[in-house]
Amino acid sequence: MKPAPFDYVRPGSLDDALAALSGDPGAKVLAGGQSLVPLLSMRLAAPSTLVDINGLPGLDSVEVTDDGVRVGALARHADVLAHDEAARVQPLLRLALSHVAHATIRNRGTTVGSIVHADAAAEMPVVLRLLGGSVDVAGPGGARTVPADELYVGPLESSLAHDEIATSAFFPALAPGARVAFAEIARRHGDYALVGAAALVDGDTVRVGFVSVNDVPTVVDLTGVATEDLGDAALAQLDPTDDIHATAAYRAQLVRVLTARVVREATTDE
Amino acid sequence: MSESLLDVRLSVNGVLHELRLPARRLLSDALRHDLCLTGTHVGCEHGVCGACTVLADGRPVRACLMFAVSAVGLELTTVEGLADDDGTLSNVQQAFVECHGLQCGFCTPGFLTTITAGLRENPQPTHEEARDMIAGNLCRCTGYQNIVKAVERAAELGAQQEVEGS
Numbered sequence: 293m294k295p296a297p298f299d300y301v302r303p304g305s306l307d308d309a310l311a312a313l314s315g316d317p318g319a320k321v322l323a324g325g326q327s328l329v330p331l332l333s334m335r336l337a338a339p340s341t342l343v344d345i346n347g348l349p350g351l352d353s354v355e356v357t358d359d360g361v362r363v364g365a366l367a368r369h370a371d372v373l374a375h376d377e378a379a380r381v382q383p384l385l386r387l388a389l390s391h392v393a394h395a396t397i398r399n400r401g402t403t404v405g406s407i408v409h410a411d412a413a414a415e416m417p418v419v420l421r422l423l424g425g426s427v428d429v430a431g432p433g434g435a436r437t438v439p440a441d442e443l444y445v446g447p448l449e450s451s452l453a454h455d456e457i458a459t460s461a462f463f464p465a466l467a468p469g470a471r472v473a474f475a476e477i478a479r480r481h482g483d484y485a486l487v488g489a490a491a492l493v494d495g496d497t498v499r500v501g502f503v504s505v506n507d508v509p510t511v512v513d514l515t516g517v518a519t520e521d522l523g524d525a526a527l528a529q530l531d532p533t534d535d536i537h538a539t540a541a542y543r544a545q546l547v548r549v550l551t552a553r554v555v556r557e558a559t560t561d562e
Numbered sequence: 563m564s565e566s567l568l569d570v571r572l573s574v575n576g577v578l579h580e581l582r583l584p585a586r587r588l589l590s591d592a593l594r595h596d597l598c599l600t601g602t603h604v605g606c607e608h609g610v611c612g613a614c615t616v617l618a619d620g621r622p623v624r625a626c627l628m629f630a631v632s633a634v635g636l637e638l639t640t641v642e643g644l645a646d647d648d649g650t651l652s653n654v655q656q657a658f659v660e661c662h663g664l665q666c667g668f669c670t671p672g673f674l675t676t677i678t679a680g681l682r683e684n685p686q687p688t689h690e691e692a693r694d695m696i697a698g699n700l701c702r703c704t705g706y707q708n709i710v711k712a713v714e715r716a717a718e719l720g721a722q723q724e725v726e727g728s
């Protein structure tokens with residue numbers, strides 16, 4: 293349970309960080325380390341260089357405008373969760389973040405790190421896709437913006453190149469009259485979800501995002517589906533599988549229950 | 563092949579330490595092996611159990627999920643830094659004694675640091691909030707009931723001191 297040796301750099305500028313990444317094809321970014329360090333300790337990953345971005349200036353901000361919330365690469369889950377203005381402009385952030393790990397992990401783990409880590413069992417990639425957000429990325433060729441729908445290409449795989457750094461994620465504001473809801477079932481509060489569901493209801497449009505069901509963060513459109521058919525309509529577009537935590541049949545049942553629950557919550561007044 | 567070493571300055575419980583460490587040294591190992599501060603325990607070594615929890619600038623973090631080299635500039639507090647200099651137990655420690663909040667004690671350092679920070683943020687937690695405060699820490703012995711009681715007792719001790727102090 294000890295990482296293999298690696299070279300370590302802690303650049304003081306984005307340019308130096310990008311240079312360090314392009315200088316070594318085996319280099320990897322270290323942000324909060326809450327996903328990467330366990331992978332290193334278990335030797336599931338053995339990068340030759342770690343580029344620690346925690347010393348980069350100006351990346352720890354959470355900026356809120358009427359258009360939405362821009363979360364810098366070094367903003368910790370805890371900072372975003374505690375941000376009242378962010379919760380006002382886009383309530384789904386706080387609803388979902390309170391389910392991301394335990395408070396201690398949230399103190400160190402970054403929201404942007406979670407988004408580019410691209411774990412289908414993580415809440416925030418699904419939230420970003422459901423809301424139609426994007427990630428700003430810096431690379432050797434300059435900066436680009438990647439829409440959430442183009443971010444997830446496979447299990448634990450984002451479309452970022454190895455020598456790119458995500459500098460921020462943008463979550464659009466909740467449109468006037470639109471509503472959101474979030475629910476998940478986990479063995480213990482703070483554990484990864486067995487299944488999680490996030491709903492966005494805007495006028496007639498009903499969309500639901502699913503955590504821990506498919507092997508990539510997945511959103512399905514349930515516009516026009518009758519209330520009693522919601523769960524089965526969602527399952528028709530999903531592919532729940534067995535793992536050590538739950539059987540596929542149990543996951544399917546959780547999809548039925550949670551889909552109905554989040555859509556009801558986002559459409560009816562309690 | 564010998565591994566290259568880096569200069570690392572760690573500030574732990576108010577004392578500055580200068581070390582030469584390989585980059586891959588986990589903070590938990592640096593505390594235990596290099597600084598002989600063995601109060602910080604290592605259970606799972608992948609972030610799940612909470613035994614290694616220390617405070618970084620007052621916030622609880624997993625020492626097994628940080629490299630010592632990344633801890634530069636952070637003020638670290640371990641369980642050794644919770645009692646007063648004269649050995650007087652902190653409120654949280656005192657409450658654990660009174661409520662039998664520990665059995666084997668392996669998990670205890672992580673609970674003490676987590677609760678210390680938790681009560682600073684929320685000095686008067688409800689029963690639910692007290693349970694939530696310790697949700698990220700595992701204990702194989704106590705069944706948690708007495709640990710929840712200890713959170714509530716520590717809050718009570720804090721409130722008493724507020725009254726006496728003012």
Ligand SMILES: Cc1cc2nc3c(=O)[nH]c(=O)nc-3n(C[C@H](O)[C@H](O)[C@H](O)COP(=O)(O)OP(=O)(O)OC[C@H]3O[C@@H](n4cnc5c(N)ncnc54)[C@H](O)[C@@H]3O)c2cc1C
Pocket residue numbers: 320321322323324325326327328329330365391392393394397400401402403404405406407408409413414415416452456457458459482483484485608609610
């Ligand atoms: C016990 C435990 C429970 C957890 N439970 C949950 C949970 O329920 N839900 C959940 O969503 N997460 C959970 N997590 C993971 C946590 O949310 C992580 O913080 C997050 O997944 C990764 O963020 P990080 O900053 O720690 O990234 P790191 O671990 O530093 O990096 C993760 C990956 O992303 C890359 N990366 C990070 N930042 C950037 C960047 N800016 N640009 C390019 N690449 C980058 C790294 O190279 C690495 O490959 C849990 C973790 C633990 C240890």
Ligand code: FES
Pocket residue numbers: 603604605606607608609610611612613614615624625626627
């Ligand atoms: S040893 Fe760090 S969380 Fe278990």
Ligand code: FES
Pocket residue numbers: 663664665666667668669670700701702703704
């Ligand atoms: S007292 Fe033994 S593990 Fe908690």
